[in-house]
Amino acid sequence: MRLRLRTERRQDVTPRHTILVIAGSLAAGFVVVGVVFVASGANPFYALARIFAGSFGSVYGLKETVTKAIPLILIGSGLALAFRARFWNIGAEGQLLLGAMFGGWVGLTLGPRMPGYVVVPLMFAAGFVGGAVWGMIPALFKIRLGVNEVISTLMLNYIAAEFLKTLIVGPWKGKTQQGFPYTDDLPESATFWLFPASRIHVATLTIAVVAAVLLFLIIYRTKFGYELRVIGENREAARYAGIDFLRCTVVMMAISGGMAGLAGVGEVGGIHHHLTYPQAISSGYGFTAIIVAWLAKVNPLATVLSGFFFAGLLVGGDAIQISLGLPAATVNVFNGILLAFLIMGDYFLRNRVRISVGRGPWKHR
Amino acid sequence: MEASIVVSVLTRALVAGTPLLLGTLGEVLAERSGVLNLGVEGMMAMGAVTGFIVTYTTGSPWAGLAAAILGGALLAAVHAFVSVTLKANQVVSGLALTMLGLGVSSLAGKPYIGRPLASKMSSLAIPGLSRIPALGEILFSQDVFFYLAILLGVLLWFLLSRTRWGIEIRSVGENPAAAETQGINVSKVRYLCTVIGGALAGLAGAHLSLAYSKSWTEGITGGRGWIVIALTIFALWRPLRAFAGAFLFGGIFVLQYLLQPLGISPSVLSMMPYAATLLVLVLAGLRGDRRKLSAPATLGDPYIRGER
Numbered sequence: 001m002r003l004r005l006r007t008e009r010r011q012d013v014t015p016r017h018t019i020l021v022i023a024g025s026l027a028a029g030f031v032v033v034g035v036v037f038v039a040s041g042a043n044p045f046y047a048l049a050r051i052f053a054g055s056f057g058s059v060y061g062l063k064e065t066v067t068k069a070i071p072l073i074l075i076g077s078g079l080a081l082a083f084r085a086r087f088w089n090i091g092a093e094g095q096l097l098l099g100a101m102f103g104g105w106v107g108l109t110l111g112p113r114m115p116g117y118v119v120v121p122l123m124f125a126a127g128f129v130g131g132a133v134w135g136m137i138p139a140l141f142k143i144r145l146g147v148n149e150v151i152s153t154l155m156l157n158y159i160a161a162e163f164l165k166t167l168i169v170g171p172w173k174g175k176t177q178q179g180f181p182y183t184d185d186l187p188e189s190a191t192f193w194l195f196p197a198s199r200i201h202v203a204t205l206t207i208a209v210v211a212a213v214l215l216f217l218i219i220y221r222t223k224f225g226y227e228l229r230v231i232g233e234n235r236e237a238a239r240y241a242g243i244d245f246l247r248c249t250v251v252m253m254a255i256s257g258g259m260a261g262l263a264g265v266g267e268v269g270g271i272h273h274h275l276t277y278p279q280a281i282s283s284g285y286g287f288t289a290i291i292v293a294w295l296a297k298v299n300p301l302a303t304v305l306s307g308f309f310f311a312g313l314l315v316g317g318d319a320i321q322i323s324l325g326l327p328a329a330t331v332n333v334f335n336g337i338l339l340a341f342l343i344m345g346d347y348f349l350r351n352r353v354r355i356s357v358g359r360g361p362w363k364h365r
Numbered sequence: 366m367e368a369s370i371v372v373s374v375l376t377r378a379l380v381a382g383t384p385l386l387l388g389t390l391g392e393v394l395a396e397r398s399g400v401l402n403l404g405v406e407g408m409m410a411m412g413a414v415t416g417f418i419v420t421y422t423t424g425s426p427w428a429g430l431a432a433a434i435l436g437g438a439l440l441a442a443v444h445a446f447v448s449v450t451l452k453a454n455q456v457v458s459g460l461a462l463t464m465l466g467l468g469v470s471s472l473a474g475k476p477y478i479g480r481p482l483a484s485k486m487s488s489l490a491i492p493g494l495s496r497i498p499a500l501g502e503i504l505f506s507q508d509v510f511f512y513l514a515i516l517l518g519v520l521l522w523f524l525l526s527r528t529r530w531g532i533e534i535r536s537v538g539e540n541p542a543a544a545e546t547q548g549i550n551v552s553k554v555r556y557l558c559t560v561i562g563g564a565l566a567g568l569a570g571a572h573l574s575l576a577y578s579k580s581w582t583e584g585i586t587g588g589r590g591w592i593v594i595a596l597t598i599f600a601l602w603r604p605l606r607a608f609a610g611a612f613l614f615g616g617i618f619v620l621q622y623l624l625q626p627l628g629i630s631p632s633v634l635s636m637m638p639y640a641a642t643l644l645v646l647v648l649a650g651l652r653g654d655r656r657k658l659s660a661p662a663t664l665g666d667p668y669i670r671g672e673r
Contacts, residue, residue, distance in 0.1 A: 152643055158636070159639050165632040290460060327472055327475045329467065329472055336462070336463075343451075347453060
């Protein structure tokens with residue numbers, strides 16, 4: 001008797017099967033996360049319980065989770081669009097910062113002179129443009145010069161972060177911040193309305209959900225979305241069909257980068273109220289959103305759910321950092337493990353794996 | 366400029382270029398076999414932290430060096446499993462690897478932040494040669510990692526272009542189906558190349574924590590892993606060209622400190638290596654045809670038997 005493992009390619013993938021595989025991947029991932037807890041001297045069951053209690057188990061936790069879901073949904077749905085076309089935009093972090101700078105500048109300069117209902121939309125518009133510009137650069141480089149977009153988007157992250165640092169210690173440094181490297185605080189009219197007793201900036205949340213729906217419709221209901229999917233699924237076919245790679249990729253990356261830019265505006269106008277260190281404005285949303293998009297099977301609508309879920313992990317991660325004394329990087333470990341298991345799960349999505357007990361060709365008795 | 370300054374700048378450029386060279390050699394090997402591993406930043410961080418912890422606890426930098434090689438190789442094995450056996454998306458797997466490596470290394474390294482290393486990897490003056498004026502100081506009084514990197518680079522060049530193994534590795538990267546009909550085990554070659562590539566990235570990380578900064582800090586790799594991937598393209602996947610790229614970028618890292626007294630904002634200076642990386646890729650793009658010809662044909666694609 002021997003165990004036999006047989007794999008064959010699946011022809012049809014049902015939604016039910018997809019959900020089962022994703023749930024299985026996450027479960028397996030959490031087992032490994034548990035092992036990491038044991039290795040760092042914490043009780044894994046207690047730690048996992050604290051994570052979920054900290055994020056979904058209380059009103060305060062839920063409000064924080066929604067707050068952190070805002071940038072994740074915005075960026076995640078934009079990345080879903082890019083990943084559809086197999087354009088690996090790893091630069092959302094930098095695109096977010098550009099949005100923060102553009103939006104913050106509009107808020108600082110126009111805020112004192114204009115009412116909120118004029119300033120706030122202008123901030124979002126400027127932020128979108130900022131992120132879009134930063135997203136279009138790697139798109140142009142890739143189509144015109146064949147520059148690998150993973151590297152170019154990443155390098156633009158570093159460049160954006162250093163650029164922001166230059167601004168906040170130099171020309172944009174606030175006169176009212178007692179020497180801290182911040183810009184001045186945004187005037188009243190340029191700060192966003194918060195849901196009472198929370199940090200949920202409702203305007204950005206609304207934009208995030210509406211944009212996720214719009215992007216879903218763009219991908220599945222428009223010619224542009226169809227072209228992106230063809231580019232992603234079969235480059236050769238796209239070439240034969242005469243799809244304009246340059247136009248498609250540049251427009252797609254303008255949207256993808258613009259979404260991250262909106263997230264940057266939200267963080268500045270809703271949370272910080274001034275420009276500050278890059279790592280304070282973003283805390284890695286651009287990278288976490290990659291997993292958000294992947295968990296959502298690169299479907300913008302599903303990023304609303306997966307963004308909420310990962311926001312919970314971030315909030316819960318903060319909670320256990322304090323109660324268990326684990327370093328901030330613990331969340332990175334979660335993210336890495338969960339992403340690894342999600343892509344391993346893809347194998348079981350594409351293949352049927354059967355384990356059978358039977359007599360093998362070699363009879364060991 | 367005084368001669369002594371030139372000597373010191375060149376010496377430091379070679380030191381700063383060493384981890385870039387080690388990492389690039391590893392990535393060249395992996396990519397030549399067709400496996401795109403974007404997890405270099407994570408594997409470097411792993412090597413840096415395991416190297417530091419083992420050196421700190423055992424007192425032997427050689428043990429640390431071995432541990433760093435193992436650390437990088439182990440992480441690369443995860444990528445090999447996911448991308449070769451499970452045939453998953455190599456870009457996303459590499460990103461997961463980076464997150465994992467950076468996360469695990471800061472988790473493990475947390476207690477060691479700011480601790481000085483008692484036993485360092487000291488530099489090694491080669492008898493006789495190190496006496497040569499100027500050149501002796503620049504080339505022959507470096508740390509062990511530098512000599513290792515040079516040796517490994519020449520070795521890799523020889524392996525890839527002058528041996529049967531090299532032909533096998535290249536054919537697996539160019540045309541795995543044809544390689545298989547020749548009796549080559551495609552999976553085995555890709556596993557080996559990815560894991561050895563990871564070992565080299567681990568070694569590069571050890572250089573950062575044991576020889577370059579001689580301490581462990583979070584974010585010690587500072588994007589070098591990504592620069593390595595760009596250098597692999599810049600080097601057109603050739604070990605000997607990797608030398609030029611790595612030491613050129615080593616020079617840019619040194620230039621940052623050199624320009625500091627001129628009153629340029631430190632943020633603008635720390636932008637330089639990243640801007641230069643982008644520039645190098647754009648330049649590589651301008652000679653697009655050569656790059657297309659040099660890139661391994663199946664880079665990043667999983668090999669599925671019976672499919673083209």
